[in-house]
Amino acid sequence: MRGMDAAREACDMLLPQLAPALADVSLPELEVPGGPGLDAFRKSGGPGLLVPAAYGGAGAGALQAARVSRALGAMSPSLGVATAMHNFSVASLVALVASADATGLEWMLIEGIARDRLLVASAFAEGRTGAGVLDSAVTARPVEDGYRVTGSKKPCSLSRSMNLITASVALTGADGTKELGVALVPAESAGISRRPFWSTPILAGAESDEVVLEDVHVPEELMLRPQIELGTGLDTLQTVGFVWFELLVTSAYTGAVARLAESALGSGKGSATDRAALLTGVEAAIALAENTARVVDEGPVGNSELGAVLTARYAVQELLVTAADRAAELLGGLAFVTTPDIGHLLAVSRALAFHPPSRGSMAQALLDHHVGAPLKVR
Ligand SMILES: Cc1cc2nc3c(=O)[nH]c(=O)nc-3n(C[C@H](O)[C@H](O)[C@H](O)COP(=O)(O)OP(=O)(O)OC[C@H]3O[C@@H](n4cnc5c(N)ncnc54)[C@H](O)[C@@H]3O)c2cc1C
Numbered sequence: 001m002r003g004m005d006a007a008r009e010a011c012d013m014l015l016p017q018l019a020p021a022l023a024d025v026s027l028p029e030l031e032v033p034g035g036p037g038l039d040a041f042r043k044s045g046g047p048g049l050l051v052p053a054a055y056g057g058a059g060a061g062a063l064q065a066a067r068v069s070r071a072l073g074a075m076s077p078s079l080g081v082a083t084a085m086h087n088f089s090v091a092s093l094v095a096l097v098a099s100a101d102a103t104g105l106e107w108m109l110i111e112g113i114a115r116d117r118l119l120v121a122s123a124f125a126e127g128r129t130g131a132g133v134l135d136s137a138v139t140a141r142p143v144e145d146g147y148r149v150t151g152s153k154k155p156c157s158l159s160r161s162m163n164l165i166t167a168s169v170a171l172t173g174a175d176g177t178k179e180l181g182v183a184l185v186p187a188e189s190a191g192i193s194r195r196p197f198w199s200t201p202i203l204a205g206a207e208s209d210e211v212v213l214e215d216v217h218v219p220e221e222l223m224l225r226p227q228i229e230l231g232t233g234l235d236t237l238q239t240v241g242f243v244w245f246e247l248l249v250t251s252a253y254t255g256a257v258a259r260l261a262e263s264a265l266g267s268g269k270g271s272a273t274d275r276a277a278l279l280t281g282v283e284a285a286i287a288l289a290e291n292t293a294r295v296v297d298e299g300p301v302g303n304s305e306l307g308a309v310l311t312a313r314y315a316v317q318e319l320l321v322t323a324a325d326r327a328a329e330l331l332g333g334l335a336f337v338t339t340p341d342i343g344h345l346l347a348v349s350r351a352l353a354f355h356p357p358s359r360g361s362m363a364q365a366l367l368d369h370h371v372g373a374p375l376k377v378r
Contacts, residue, residue, distance in 0.1 A: 001265065001279065003286035004074065004258050010067035014058045018044040022075055027341045030076035031205045033198075037079035038119070038161045038207075041072075046083060048114030050090045055097075055107060057114040062244070062296035065091075066251040066289050073255025074262075077348045078205025080252030085157045085206075088245040089120040089166045095240040095301075096224070103221045109184070113164070121162035121187070122245075123153035123211055125356070127197075135378070138213065140169040140181055146219040147171070149183055154197045155208035162187045165211065171225065182224040191216040202347045234377055240301050242377060245355075246309045247293055250316050253352040254285045257320045257327070260345040264327035267335070274330060281323040288312040288319075307375040310366065314359050317352045324349030 011019055021040040022030065030037050041047075050065060051057020060068065065087060073080030090113060097106045112118060126137055138151025149169055156165075164186055171181040185192070197210040226235035234242065261282045265275055292309040324346050328336060336342045353359065357377055369375040 001258060001262050001282065003283050003290075004070070004255070004262060007067045007070040007074065007255060007258075010060075010064050011071035014049060014060055014064060014068055015041075015044040015046055018046065019071070019075065027076070027344060031078050031201070031203070031344065033160065033204055033207050035076070035078070035205045037076045037205055038082060038158070041079060041083055042117045042119065042161075045114075045117065047086065047090070047117045047119055050087050050094060051110045051114040052094065055111045055114060057110070062247060062293040063290060065244075066247055066293040069248045069251035070255035070258065070286065070289075073252035074259040075255075076205060077252065077256040077345070078203050080255055081203055081249065081351075082157045082161075082206040082208075084245065084248035084252050085122040086120050087248050088241055089122045091244040092166070092237055092241040093120075096237055099237065105221050109164075116163075118163035119158050119161050120164045120166060121156055121158040121211070123156045123165050123167035125155060126152065127154040127210075130361070136168040136170045136180065138167065138169045140171045140183065140218065140223065142172065143217075146217060147181075147183070147223055149185070149213050149216045149218050152210055152212050154195075154210035156211040157206040157208040159194050159209040159211050160207045165192075167211075167213070169223075171223070180226055182226065183218045184222040184224070185213070185216060185218055189216050202344065203351060234303075234306075236302070239303060239306050243292075243296060243301050243306050243309050246306075246313045247289060247296065249355050250289050250309075250313045250352065253320055253348065254282070254289060254316060256345055256348045257285070257324050258282050260327040260331075260342065260349070261323055263341075264330040267331055269332060270330040274326065278323055278326045278330065281319050281326065285316045285319040285323070288316050303374050306377070307366070307369045310357070310362065310375070313352070314362075314366075317359065320349050320352060 018040055048057035049060050053059035072083055093106055093110050096102055140147040140149045167183045169181045169183050171179050191214040193212045195210040198208045226238055261278050292312050295305055328342055328346055365376045
């Protein structure tokens, strides 16, 4: 499949050691917590993928990153999802380096991420349905030299392997007013612990357990305070973060379904019409994400680009379900019962729907956006 050839080429060019390191590892071995995927990603320099070359990284752009994310999703869906969390956090930090809000620490952080191969978790969800990822119940209490952060984040991918955490928090100002903050916290800080949370074998290799923060000290300069734009519910940096997140996570799931599709196409089973329908569905999903990646590479990224990437993501969500169904049917019942991979990838093909913002929560906002309103994300 041409779209997957491009994905593998990008991965081999930017992270040449990764695919060879995992070539002989089976899907069940990769999809468990503690599997070899994240370690191989780290050893191949993956943490620096989106760090500009001037700061010691591979300096990948959005199109290259989408392709690598697709290749990783095909290699191991768990690795694809977990690294999407890392990469979008890094993309946000890179955007911050260039912004007027930069404190001067950010460039040291991204340089450290590339140099020391650090993994960055993104802790926004709190296990409360309908709460919205920007609606945090984790509190940050001001103290003399910064903040004390307390609460729980779940699910939080990379919970075992992370070196740094970016976490949304509710800041309480001296006058008692509440605002959203994003804390950058070293994972080894006193007061951080992990609890088992992820109880399905699907995507278990992403290590999406609970991270508990108990009175964790965060210095003032490591607490970002987004300036929300009127009407959107987001600041410029959050918009950039969301755009990258949707792009990368959509690409990771596309890769996972493409693996199933390539296997069905390679089997030669079914009619040419059935196989061509499968091929066009997956290539269309790839093209939708790549189109928005090109828009991101052209820059700058704002509310319209967020609308475009979310529209593409929801369209891909449907394409992937149809493609996975078709691929499994073409492969047939004997293939389904004699390997765990097909059932696993079928389940994975549904999980793009579980990433924020859910289609239901954005339906009215998308309709309003397409008749001219700013896209509001909750
Ligand atoms: C593999 C995986 C890894 C993850 N890793 C991370 C991570 O590292 N960090 C992180 O922060 N999060 C992570 N998440 C969690 C994710 O961010 C979501 O927050 C979480 O899955 C939300 O689940 P929920 O059932 O509460 O969904 P919700 O989206 O809250 O809602 C469930 C249902 O209610 C509907 N609904 C909700 N709100 C509305 C509304 N306003 N109007 C209409 N309908 C609505 C939705 O459409 C949906 O059908 C991960 C999720 C997955 C699947």
